Amino acid sequence: MAERERSLRTEGVVLRHSDWGEADRLVILFTREQGKLRAVVKGARKLHSRKAGHMEPFTRVSLMLARGRDFWIVTQAETVDAYLPLREDLVRTASAAYVVELLDRFTYEEGQNLGLYQLLVESLHRLSSVDAPQTVLRFYDLRLLDLLGFRPELYECVRCRQPIQDEDQFFSPQQGGALCPRCGRLEPGLWPLSRRALKMLRFYQRSTYAQVRSAAFSAASHAEMEGVMQAYFTYLLERTLNTPGFLRTVRRGA
Known part of the structure; x- marks a missing residue:
């Protein structure tokens, strides 16, 4: 050898x-x-x-x-x-645990992936700084999906392939993207997707971290985007992640 x-x-x-x-x-x-x-x-x-x-x-x-x-x-x-600040604040600890669990669940011992490594290191650094953990995590979600080949379709209906209009839509974890209201009414078990949350998802998907960091979105839009992402991850992994529930509990306590 x-x-x-x-x-x-x-x-x-x-x-x-x-x-x-x-x-x-x-x-x-x-x-x-x-x-x-x-x-x-x-x-x-x-x-x-x-x-x-x-x-x-x-x-x-x-x-x-x-x-x-x-x-x-x-x-x-x-x-x-x-990353000492992660160990001094329970919300940041739980957020780091989420970052790590998501990467762990999606990856295998299959060789070098510099993109994923860089995203991991940057996300832990951002969580250690003054940045809002919610912003870091949602940016991480979208970039991780891009690097893994599961980028959600947010600009045209995944069923009829017509452009998505500026109105409330649906999201299908099974089909990996947005459905227009007409197609969404034909399929059970979809996630409602408000126009605000759709704009937020699109913005995070196309923007740099510096851009999303300076943007302002409501807490309701953040919560809706988080729900959509968790539904998509649950479908892709065929199991529920452990850390999101822990993170929600910690946030309520904080």
Whole structure:
């Protein structure tokens, strides 16, 4: 086996971890060089482990990995950015957990994806700043869908293919886009989509983060857009995400 295959220097973000064996920890990482991968941190659960503090969720780390029998082994770890504000505010913690869960559910160990890695790092940085978490998350939703090939159709009816007019519409998670009122009345189980929420979805889909950050949308439009996105994610993943409910509970408490 070649030397380059036996070791790997990489940068990544810790998505989650779990106990492994008597004293080790299995971590799920999304890395810049290899995409998603699993690695074991030997002795991470011991009291004086030097690596454990670098391998907490939402932490961006520089790593040296060695190939083990089943998983990579973390031989060196150094924190690049701990995103400390995420750990000091429960709403931001829950928002970061949402970002990480969504990426984790949609990805497999299938190699490098620089676009997804950059989106992940930028989103955690934005959540650590003064930016409104709702704005960060909705921008993340639309960009993630673009990068994964699930961009929702918002400009023409996905059933009759006529241009969408400036009026209330419907959204079909199954068909991946908006339906005009005429077609929407013919199909059960669709999500109502107000003209305000449709404008917001379109704006987020076509704009840069700097543009959406400076825009003003009502709390009702944000909530409606969030509901549409969660319905779409539930259909694509064939399961409900865990973090949106937790995030709503935290927001009410805050």
